[in-house]
Amino acid sequence: MRKHLEIFPVTGLPEVAAGADLAALIADGTDLRDGDVVAVTSKIVSKAEGRLTYGTRQEAIDAELVRVVAQRGETRIVQTRHGLVMAAAGTDTSNTAPGTVLLLPVDPDESARVLRTALNERYDVNVGIVVTDTLGRPWRNGQTDLAIGAAGVRVIEDLRGTTDSHGNVLAVTEPALADEIASAGELVKGKADGVPVAVLRGLQDAVLPVGEHGPGARALVRDAEFDMFSLGTREAARAAVLSRKEPSGPREVDPAVWAGLLRDVDDVRLELGDNAVTVFGVEPVTVGVIAEKLAVLLHAEGYGVTVRPGPGAEATVTFGSRSR
Amino acid sequence: MRKHLEIFPVTGLPEVAAGADLAALIADGTDLRDGDVVAVTSKIVSKAEGRLTYGTRQEAIDAELVRVVAQRGETRIVQTRHGLVMAAAGTDTSNTAPGTVLLLPVDPDESARVLRTALNERYDVNVGIVVTDTLGRPWRNGQTDLAIGAAGVRVIEDLRGTTDSHGNVLAVTEPALADEIASAGELVKGKADGVPVAVLRGLQDAVLPVGEHGPGARALVRDAEFDMFSLGTREAARAAVLSRKEPSGPREVDPAVWAGLLRDVDDVRLELGDNAVTVFGVEPVTVGVIAEKLAVLLHAEGYGVTVRPGPGAEATVTFGSRSR
Numbered sequence: 001m002r003k004h005l006e007i008f009p010v011t012g013l014p015e016v017a018a019g020a021d022l023a024a025l026i027a028d029g030t031d032l033r034d035g036d037v038v039a040v041t042s043k044i045v046s047k048a049e050g051r052l053t054y055g056t057r058q059e060a061i062d063a064e065l066v067r068v069v070a071q072r073g074e075t076r077i078v079q080t081r082h083g084l085v086m087a088a089a090g091t092d093t094s095n096t097a098p099g100t101v102l103l104l105p106v107d108p109d110e111s112a113r114v115l116r117t118a119l120n121e122r123y124d125v126n127v128g129i130v131v132t133d134t135l136g137r138p139w140r141n142g143q144t145d146l147a148i149g150a151a152g153v154r155v156i157e158d159l160r161g162t163t164d165s166h167g168n169v170l171a172v173t174e175p176a177l178a179d180e181i182a183s184a185g186e187l188v189k190g191k192a193d194g195v196p197v198a199v200l201r202g203l204q205d206a207v208l209p210v211g212e213h214g215p216g217a218r219a220l221v222r223d224a225e226f227d228m229f230s231l232g233t234r235e236a237a238r239a240a241v242l243s244r245k246e247p248s249g250p251r252e253v254d255p256a257v258w259a260g261l262l263r264d265v266d267d268v269r270l271e272l273g274d275n276a277v278t279v280f281g282v283e284p285v286t287v288g289v290i291a292e293k294l295a296v297l298l299h300a301e302g303y304g305v306t307v308r309p310g311p312g313a314e315a316t317v318t319f320g321s322r323s324r
Numbered sequence: 325m326r327k328h329l330e331i332f333p334v335t336g337l338p339e340v341a342a343g344a345d346l347a348a349l350i351a352d353g354t355d356l357r358d359g360d361v362v363a364v365t366s367k368i369v370s371k372a373e374g375r376l377t378y379g380t381r382q383e384a385i386d387a388e389l390v391r392v393v394a395q396r397g398e399t400r401i402v403q404t405r406h407g408l409v410m411a412a413a414g415t416d417t418s419n420t421a422p423g424t425v426l427l428l429p430v431d432p433d434e435s436a437r438v439l440r441t442a443l444n445e446r447y448d449v450n451v452g453i454v455v456t457d458t459l460g461r462p463w464r465n466g467q468t469d470l471a472i473g474a475a476g477v478r479v480i481e482d483l484r485g486t487t488d489s490h491g492n493v494l495a496v497t498e499p500a501l502a503d504e505i506a507s508a509g510e511l512v513k514g515k516a517d518g519v520p521v522a523v524l525r526g527l528q529d530a531v532l533p534v535g536e537h538g539p540g541a542r543a544l545v546r547d548a549e550f551d552m553f554s555l556g557t558r559e560a561a562r563a564a565v566l567s568r569k570e571p572s573g574p575r576e577v578d579p580a581v582w583a584g585l586l587r588d589v590d591d592v593r594l595e596l597g598d599n600a601v602t603v604f605g606v607e608p609v610t611v612g613v614i615a616e617k618l619a620v621l622l623h624a625e626g627y628g629v630t631v632r633p634g635p636g637a638e639a640t641v642t643f644g645s646r647s648r
Contacts, residue, residue: 002512007329007526070552077552085463134497138462138553139409141546142480142500144507146464156466173458175510176466183468184508186499187527188326202331203511222465228394228401229462232552236560237624241617242584260566285633288612293565296620300561309609 002202009188010197018050023118026197032119035204037128037153039185041196042104043092045111045131045149051103057093060101064089070232077232082108083221084148086135105131108149109216116151120210128153128207131217132182138229145186147178150217154178154206177206178217240296245304247320250275257297265290276318284313291315326526333512334521342374347442350521356443359528361452361477363509365520366428367416369435369455369473375427381417384425388413394556401460401556404428407545408472410459428457432473433540440475444534452477452531455541456506462553469510471502474541478502478530501530502541564620569628571644574599581621589614600642608637615639 010029016022022045026038046052053060065078069085080089082104090104105111112129119125131149136142147155155178185198208214224230231239255272262268267282268290277294281287291307294317298305303319310316334353340346346369350362370376377384389402393409404413406428414428429435436453443449455473460466471479479502509522532538548554555563579596586592591606592614601618605611615631618641622629627643634640 002333002514004333005331005508005512007331007508009326009328072552075552134499137500139546139548139551140470140500140503140544142498142503142544144468144500144503174466175458176461176464176468177511179464179466179468180507180510183504184329184331184511186504187501187508187524188329190326200511220464220466222463224463227462228396228399228556228558229553231557231560233555233560234552234624234626236555236557237564237620240561240564241620283633284608285612285615285637285639288609288614289616289631289633289639290612291609292613292616292620296561296565296616300558302558307613309607309613313609315609315613 002205005184005200005202007184007188008199008201009190009195010199011195013044013196016044016047016196018047018052020044020048022048022115023122026115027119027123027125029197030199032123032125032127032199033201034126035201035207036125037130037181037200037203037207038115038119039130039132039145039182039189039198039200040115041189042090042108042131042133042148043095043102044196045105045108045115046092046102049105049111051105052096052100053103054100057088057091057101060091060103061089064091064103068235069230070235072234079224080104082148083218084135086133090133090148104133105149109151109218110149112149112151112216113213116213126152126207126210128203130178130181130185132185134186145182145189147176147182147217147220150178151213152208153181153203154208154214155217155219157206176220178220181206240299241292244295244299244306245321247275247304247306247318249320251303251320253277253298253301253303253319257301258294261290261293261297270294275320276316278310278314278316281313287313287315291317326529329508329524329526331508331512332523332525333514333519334523335519337368337518337520340368340371340520342371342376344372346372346439347446350439351443351447351449353521354523356447356449356451356523357525358450359525359531360449361454361505361524361527361531362439362443363454363456363469363506363513363522363524364439365513366414366432366455366457366472367419367426368520369429369432369439370416370426373429373435375429376420376424377427378424381412381415381425384415384427385413388415388427392559393554394559396558403548406432406472407542408459410457414457414472429455429473433475433542434473436473436475436540437537440537450476450531450534452527454502454505454509456509458510469506469513471500471506471541471544474502475537476532477505477527478532478538479541479543481530500544502544505530564623565616568619568623568630569645571599571628571630571642573644575627575644577601577622577625577627577643581625582618585614585617585621594618599644600640602634603639603641605637611637611639615641
């Protein structure tokens with residue numbers, strides 16, 4: 001158990017320019033001790049690293065994204081090269097000159113490692129580093145600060161397999177420690193105040209020995225393949241007709257997938273094979289409609305799928321290669 | 325700017341039973357001061373309120389949910405009566421007797437108000453209360469503690485319209501303060517240690533005057549209608565064929581919705597009307613397939629939609645009433 005946590009803002013930092021020595025600025029601005037965790041806003045890391053680009057924000061977002069996760073109007077939630085899913089790819093136009101856009105650090109974990117190493121080698125202090133940014137969340141209003149980079153700090157506390165005070169095994173509990181550190185730091189930082197650094201004292205147990213940087217904040221990024229929300233609601237429906245995979249190889253399918261679909265349709269019959277379902281009917285347009293509905297439902301379950309019109313009122317939906 | 329934040333665990337609390345006096349337990353276990361924020365794990369609130377039910381966890385989840393947001397295997401992400409989107413509807417079987425399941429408080433904001441009022445009236449202290457629970461997140465590994473109930477504390481800092489240190493207007497910045505408080509408190513609480521309460525000192529500016537409870541954590545819940553992730557990827561695709569709304573009234577539609585769809589299809593022609601698009605073709609099964617694809621794409625854009633086979637190789641897709 002942690003006994004007592006203190007969080008200090010690091011005040012009085014000058015405006016950070018490209019090439020700035022962040023380690024010196026932070027070490028001069030506070031009295032760092034072994035075991036402290038330093039939460040640094042990514043914005044000043046980016047500025048120090050000269051991550052300013054010329055052009056419009058939309059151009060910058062286009063260059064930073066690897067895929068669009070969801071879009072409504074002008075708002076684009078995208079996945080960045082870092083794997084982060086966030087609005088506007090983390091680009092920033094506040095506190096920047098007109099016509100310029102600030103990008104996220106190229107590798108925020110590496111930025112954290114460089115800063116940690118500099119603080120250790122030049123100021124003889126062993127601290128953990130968390131590079132933070134502000135992210136919105138599905139289902140919740142407002143934003144919280146999360147960890148986009150980390151070094152020398154445990155990012156996830158794996159409590160799986162440990163027991164609670166009653167001896168029950170804690171099955172799925174993995175607190176995202178680095179994210180909670182980022183949120184806690186934000187309570188004393190503050191966007192409008194120009195305090196981009198906070199120091200958390202009392203988390204010694206979460207700070208790694210000198211030389212060990214740990215897995216970084218990358219470990220907090222869930223692979224889209226394992227995510228139940230890899231696309232927005234609208235984008236998932238669009239993908240179901242526009243971005244289907246080709247089937248490959250026979251795979252079993254549970255007819256429960258389309259149970260209920262045929263409730264209101266007369267004169268349509270399905271025949272299920274190893275890796276295909278054939279739709280027979282009287283009215284061929286309806287056969288096409290039902291075949292396409294089956295294809296969407298199979299896609300939703302992760303199957304590759306194609307629809308092929310047969311002779312007359314018949315269509316074959318071929319499926320295979322469950323992918324998620 | 326906040327100068328300095330301290331977070332203490334409240335230790336030595338006894339096991340909480342139904343009917344327990346939480347205000348007394350917390351006030352006895354710590355030296356509360358005006359302006360403190362008390363972060364209380366929902367689990368002990370539920371226990372004090374006797375929110376234990378008999379049966380299986382699945383039965384409890386079924387009773388607590390208002391809709392299933394996403395499901396993979398046994399894992400169900402659901403929306404609860406409170407509006408919260410979370411795994412297993414917040415039900416808990418750790419630290420409970422076999423055959424029993426602990427549910428979330430009926431109204432965590434009300435629980436927070438009752439606790440705040442009791443601490444004020446009986447111990448003469450004005451503190452903010454945040455009731456916390458542990459929630460998973462899309463796109464990120466691990467869980468963080470968030471606010472599911474709150475009283476006497478600002479839950480969102482609305483910085484929209486304020487300026488940064490350079491005079492730029494902060495357009496979309498609304499820090500979810502109560503969520504960041506919950507995450508910060510978790511850093512000294514801890515699931516395995518049996519420390520269910522933390523006190524945060526230094527957030528006086530976020531604590532409301534006596535008698536004002538504020539909007540509660542309910543203000544942090546985003547309405548599904550305004551959420552780009554109101555369903556899981558799989559569920560969104562399923563809903564696109566199984567849960568479409570009926571169209572009502574003419575509405576304009578941008579043919580860009582289906583641009584690209586007809587690239588690989590020969591002999592199909594579309595005719596766009598006020599609130600319908602008619603598909604003409606040579607091969608009627610293909611006409612049905614295309615009509616259904618159009619319907620899914622229109623559904624994705626928020627239109628109510630129906631597909632009606634026409635005479636011969638023709639189908640009409642009627643749309644209207646854009647809903648989101």
